[in-house]
Amino acid sequence: MAILIGGSLAFDNISRFEGRFADQILPDQVHILNVSFLVPTLRREFGGCAGNIAYSLHLLGGTPLIMATLGTDGAPYLERLRDWGVPLDLVKTLPDAMTAQCTIITDNDNNQITAFHPGAMSNAHSQAVPQRDDLQLAIVGPNGRDAMIEHAAQLAAAKVPFIFDPGQGLPMFNGDELKRFVAQATWVAVNDYEAKMLSERVGQSLADISRQPHLKGLIETLGAEGSNVWVQGTATHVPGLKVAKVIDPTGCGDAFRGGVLYGLSQGWDLVRSVRLGNQMGAAKIATPGPQTYTIDRQALLAQA
Secondary structure: OOEEEOOOOOOEEEEEEOOOHHOOOOOOHHHHHOOOOOOEEEEEEEOHHHHHHHHHHHEEEEEEEEEEEEEEOOOOHHHHHHOOOOOOOOOOEEEOOOOEEEEEEEEOOOOOOEEEOEEEEHHHHHHHHOOOEEEEEEEOOOOOOOHHHHHHHHHHHHOOOOOOOOOHHHHHEEEEEEEHHHHOOEEEEEEEHHHHHHHHHHOOHHHHOOOOOOOOOEEEHHHHHHEEEEEOEEEEEEEEOOOOOOOOOOOOHHHHHHHHHHHHOOOOOOOHHHHHHHHHHHHHHHHOOOOOOOOOHHHHHHHH
């Protein structure tokens, strides 16, 4: 059975600032902000939430089906996906656009500043959720605005259970639109900052959102502190894992989501699935880049 992953495929340009952003930004001068960060390292990685989640799911032995758009410079990404054995029939190359590009700077506190050019992702709504009998579940991740709206509606109409994971795309939607997403979804996943914004815009607490009868759970990720799993108004805290060394947080949330999707696809409850997600995030943070880490699959599954 396949897991449909809707979201971006992007090239990540990743650099590290050997200092603290907080030491360079004067709070009382943000209205005339003009800062420059010297970044001695620069890497170009394969990224984008759809690619990163698919990579995590692939490592665990799941079957990711990516639905995303690339630009005219996307041939290397297609070749990479082909090497994994990922089906490419829902990966569309668009003319007159570049592949989405993300520029990420991380400081010594693991805070990040990100600039994102959507490129071909802006036309991701040119694809529709396929009518297939083998779709087990799906995730609607950060993508073009129209794509997220249309794909969520299409999945709901097809009765395919899915996670609504707005990520950095959440600010694009008003309260009514977010309520519609939640009403269509089976699960919701947000980080702690997004959780506050979601609650504010829909006018409900996370507990109240999670009480909706159709919703099987809401995940609130808390970085190194782990996650809160809300089910019908009750939160269960799933602690984070201690790691020996933090190398690069880029893509940790996507690695986490791949683990959650795998667990759900195996019929696990949401708390156990989140524990596996934490393990995937911990494996990723010890490696530079969002798609370069490896795992001991049997050991991780045994511990989840």
